Amino acid sequence: MGRSGDLPRGLVERFRAVGGPGRDDTWPDDTGCPMLHVDMDAFYASVEIRERPELVDRPVVVGGIGPRGVVSSANYLARGFGVRSAMPTSQARRLCPQAVYLPPTFALYQQVSAGVLAIFRDVTPLVEPLSLDEAFLDVAGALRRLRMTPAEVGAEIRRRVRAEHGITCSVGVGPTKFIAKLASGLGKPDGMLVVPRADLTDFLHPLPVSALWGVGKKTAQRLVDIGLERVADVAAAPLPRLRRLLGTAMAEHLHALARGHDDRAVVPETAEKSIGAEETFDVDHFDRDLMRRELLRLSERTAATLRERGLRGRTVSIKVRYADFTTITRAKTLAVATDVTQQIYRTAAQLLAEQTPPGAIRLIGIRVEQLSTDGAEQLAIDAPAQGWREADQAADKARTRFGTAAIRPASLLGAHPDRAGATEPKPDR
8 A cells, every 4th residue: 555645635535533423514424334543643753752842843753863774753844844754864864954863762662552552452352453553443342332433432542542642643444444544544644534334435436546555656557557547447447457467366456445345354463473683784794703793682682582472483584685785585494493592593693604695784684483382392302401591591580670781692792783773663462
């Protein structure tokens, strides 16, 4: 789906919920609209401004502040100068040199995200987080208990987020997940759109094809090139023609969305498929000893997350991006699932040494896959009675009590390569 900021607002203004419920001229009919999509407005930037009220009237950009940094969030004043998320920070500085540039404070964002999710779960157990700052809610089963309509629930969520956390959010209310997500984006900032079931096509069909979920720039251009510029054009196009252009799966997916069909349910719990970490460096590095130390750092972080979540994994993979942006991944599957830092590190270091060509590296990452819940440990015949896992567990206890820097491998105590920024954490589920 294209950026919501690039979609035309004027086409959907009649769906905006203005004022309060019960006013026929300002509150669209939400009957049969159990799906809500709630999206924080410029989340990272808004949280930083909440902590620094003196920045409320300034353009604010949050992200990597080094030469290879990337924008994570920009408030709407900065967006007025063309700054967008995922833009190189260097480009943002050229567009808006007067902005305040701040590194991300992920621990704070996670704290606020947890509080916002608690508000959602007060409403319904059917909450599906997509990231730290957005989630789907299915409120169908909660309406009688709450004595509210879906749009009233959306309004109450907006009120509570502002009152309890000092930030704003936008809400989309609709009969399907796709419609709700599209509506929340078109309602930004600090607004709510309600799309009545009876008016689905009136809402969808005037929009450009980039509004469809799964349509990026290349797909949008392919559709426009054959005369399919609006969602209505995709809905009316013969399905065999779309299949020839896009392939069967994509064609059927877009054809259904264009007609307002989306039967996906809100999934409140999603099993983790992998856990990992990666770093982008401010300068390229040829030094493989330096890269091995970085792999140890990333292995330590990844293994700690596995243990915290009661998980182990069998497959260890590394990701290496070179100076020319060529990116490779290499993986090895272990005989027994593990959450031990040294075992993950040794496997990653072996992959780096044996399966990656030389060259200047700008990013390195590690990931553990094939996860399973932490059960009885299967030991090798010659394994010592006390070993690396016990050492990891002791270190976890020390860090919990004294902080994350309390215990580190000795090889990580010295200088480390400058990094462009930390990896964004996943939402709590």
